[in-house]
Amino acid sequence: MNKIGVxxxxxxxxxxxxxxTNLELExxxxxxxxxxxxxxxxxxxxxxxxxxxxxxxxxxAAKKALEEANVAPQDLDAIIVATIxxxxxxxxxxxxxxxxxxxxxxxxxxxSAACTGFIYGLGVAKGLxxxxxxxxxxxxxxxxxxxxxxxxxRNTCVLLGDGAxxxxxxxxxxxxxxxxxxLGADGNYENLLKLPAGGSRNPTSQKTIDERLHYMKMxxxxxxxxxxxxxxxAAKKALExxxxxxxxxxxLIPHQANLRIVEAIAKRMEFPLDKVFVNLxxxxxxxxxxxxxxxxxxxxxxxxxxxxxxxxxAFGGGFTWGAAVLRV
Numbered sequence: 134m135n136k137i138g139v140x141x142x143x144x145x146x147x148x149x150x151x152x153x154t155n156l157e158l159e160x161x162x163x164x165x166x167x168x169x170x171x172x173x174x175x176x177x178x179x180x181x182x183x184x185x186x187x188x189x190x191x192x193x194a195a196k197k198a199l200e201e202a203n204v205a206p207q208d209l210d211a212i213i214v215a216t217i218x219x220x221x222x223x224x225x226x227x228x229x230x231x232x233x234x235x236x237x238x239x240x241x242x243x244x245s246a247a248c249t250g251f252i253y254g255l256g257v258a259k260g261l262x263x264x265x266x267x268x269x270x271x272x273x274x275x276x277x278x279x280x281x282x283x284x285x286x287r288n289t290c291v292l293l294g295d296g297a298x299x300x301x302x303x304x305x306x307x308x309x310x311x312x313x314x315x316l317g318a319d320g321n322y323e324n325l326l327k328l329p330a331g332g333s334r335n336p337t338s339q340k341t342i343d344e345r346l347h348y349m350k351m352x353x354x355x356x357x358x359x360x361x362x363x364x365x366x367a368a369k370k371a372l373e374x375x376x377x378x379x380x381x382x383x384x385l386i387p388h389q390a391n392l393r394i395v396e397a398i399a400k401r402m403e404f405p406l407d408k409v410f411v412n413l414x415x416x417x418x419x420x421x422x423x424x425x426x427x428x429x430x431x432x433x434x435x436x437x438x439x440x441x442x443x444x445x446x447a448f449g450g451g452f453t454w455g456a457a458v459l460r461v
Contacts, residue, residue, distance in 0.1 A: 138309030145197025174392025178294030178417035188229035191275035215250030247449025250421030283348035294417035298425030371456035389413035
């Protein structure tokens with residue numbers, strides 16, 4: 134029996150129209166364009182309207198990916214949505230996406246692995262397809278981080294943005310487009326990056342609202358240190374699994390959290406910066422959406438041609454981290 138491979142059938146992304154620049158942020162919180170740019174590399178980010186939920190932008194990205202893949206929603210076997218800003222605790226955001234697309238035969242569920250969510254989702258989708266039970270899967274990374282941003286906290290509000298990306302994966306008896314995936318986590322760091330309230334640990338109350346515990350909290354300096362170490366480690370591990378070196382990779386797509394982190398990872402991997410894809414100046418940190426939006430943009434902009442090898446690497450709250458090597 135031939136081994137089942139995983140083929141990339143199509144990608145798509147969606148960014149909200151509303152742009153929030155650093156200069157506009159100066160009017161909201163005590164900060165400056167110079168301060169933000171110097172420390173993060175971010176110049177602007179996209180923000181959804183108040184009436185828009187994560188599933189709304191997920192559906193828009195999904196439709197673009199399905200169109201490129203020439204796959205009808207009714208032919209999907211599964212829908213996976215990686216997000217930390219779901220429409221609701223339940224039903225899953227993936228179920229809202231299924232309804233919006235009319236993907237009547239697909240099973241649907243969400244994944245919560247913070248900024249590494251899309252790469253975790255790749256691992257799950259790969260396993261489902263290779264099992265032989267499912268042939269077409271829609272994987273989405275989508276976030277409306279503006280909904281959980283504390284606009285009074287200048288250290289975090291300057292970093293975050295909204296957006297969605299999607300990929301359609303299919304079974305193939307030819308060479309697989311997913312060469313390797315490496316995933317990791319360490320819950321001992323759970324206190325450094327989190328959304329404290331709203332769950333069973335700290336249910337919603339007047340106290341949690343008054344203390345602004347329904348917004349993201351981050352110990353930036355500590356997160357930075359671990360992020361650089363673990364992302365570089367994950368990127369190297371994924372290359373080892375695929376029996377490749379950094380020299381074989383045409384483009385590195387790191388999580389777009391901070392330009393200093395991106396540059397530090399490239400240095401540790403001895404990876405030239407001209408082969409590192411960066412779009413954080415336009416979008417900021419979109420959590421699980423960052424790597425798939427960047428992959429879609431890199432393909433559409435011609436930074437990747439057919440047969441090229443690309444590596445995705447990400448790091449997020451949990452802590453979680455992971456990397457994937459793909460052939461375009």
